[in-house]
Amino acid sequence: MLKNIPNILSPELLKILMEMGHADEIVIADGNFPSASIAAETVSGNLIRMDGHGVPEVLEAILKVFPLDPYVDKAVGLMELVPGDTVKTPIWDEYRNIIKASDESKKFNDFEFIERFAFYERAKKAYAVIATSETALYANIILKKGVVV
Numbered sequence: 512m513l514k515n516i517p518n519i520l521s522p523e524l525l526k527i528l529m530e531m532g533h534a535d536e537i538v539i540a541d542g543n544f545p546s547a548s549i550a551a552e553t554v555s556g557n558l559i560r561m562d563g564h565g566v567p568e569v570l571e572a573i574l575k576v577f578p579l580d581p582y583v584d585k586a587v588g589l590m591e592l593v594p595g596d597t598v599k600t601p602i603w604d605e606y607r608n609i610i611k612a613s614d615e616s617k618k619f620n621d622f623e624f625i626e627r628f629a630f631y632e633r634a635k636k637a638y639a640v641i642a643t644s645e646t647a648l649y650a651n652i653i654l655k656k657g658v659v660v
Contacts, residue, residue: 517572517575517576519564519572520573520576527557530638531638533580534583534656535637536654536656537573537639537654538634538639539651539654540643541646541649542644544640544651546558546641546642549631550639550640553634553639554636555639557640559640559642560642562642564643564645566602567602570654578656579615579619580657580658581617582657586618586655586657587610587623587653588625588630588633588652588653588655589623589624589625589652589653590624590627590649590651593627602647602650606622634651
């Protein structure tokens, strides 16, 4: 056992977070995201299943050990709404609150909004994809890793 590591972070996920270098990205995906097929197209092929968990709790746990990149304008990306879609996205406010309450708040400028298919292409370049059971729509998020100082 280790101290100060959130219980939700599995050994597999901790290993992947440790392997990631500066500017590597990780996707925390909702239950509708094509996690397995996207992860299969990444260079690493890393897919971490976190069934039964939602994106907010995973995001909060990861930010306890994961530095956001301070050298980019926006280190956190979201899938933007498809034009004409009227879905409400209160989960984005929840993400903002989680990030602002974390030690990474000073590195958070705002979200980068990424068109749906561009988000898929960027996710294919991520180091890993975390598949959650999140039911909120447009709940996918990309984090860019920074450095530990």
